[in-house]
Amino acid sequence: MRHAFHAKEVFVASFLTADAVVEYVKRSHCETVSLVLVGKLGIERMEDDDLCAEYIKEKLEGGKPDFEKLKEKILAGPSAKIFLDKNMPDFLEEDLHLALQVGKFDFVLRADKARERLLRVDV
Numbered sequence: 001m002r003h004a005f006h007a008k009e010v011f012v013a014s015f016l017t018a019d020a021v022v023e024y025v026k027r028s029h030c031e032t033v034s035l036v037l038v039g040k041l042g043i044e045r046m047e048d049d050d051l052c053a054e055y056i057k058e059k060l061e062g063g064k065p066d067f068e069k070l071k072e073k074i075l076a077g078p079s080a081k082i083f084l085d086k087n088m089p090d091f092l093e094e095d096l097h098l099a100l101q102v103g104k105f106d107f108v109l110r111a112d113k114a115r116e117r118l119l120r121v122d123v
Helices: 002-006 018-028 047-060 067-076 078-084 093-099
Strands: 107-112 117-122
Touching (some): 018 047, 018 107, 047 067, 047 078, 078 093
Antiparallel strands (some): 107 117
């Protein structure tokens, strides 16, 4: 995560904003892009984070990632199981399906380090 501390700009990304992040980075002509995966509490890696980073990386490199294939992996993985478990009422299945919409938003969330908040930046 040290790359994020020294970065000129830091964005929070998900599948919902992944396409906007890619578009922003391409328009910005960034020399260096670091994808920092936070995972669970910054301690444990999460497959959905890995796959989102894979999606963004492939698009930045000019590829066409197969989102449906990535989505299938997530739905079969441990992160999704929490949302599909009826004994975990705080984790709604609907939230899982909402989060797995790629390119839903045309803005990025940029970290304002000085004010410790996120700012919406339209792309």
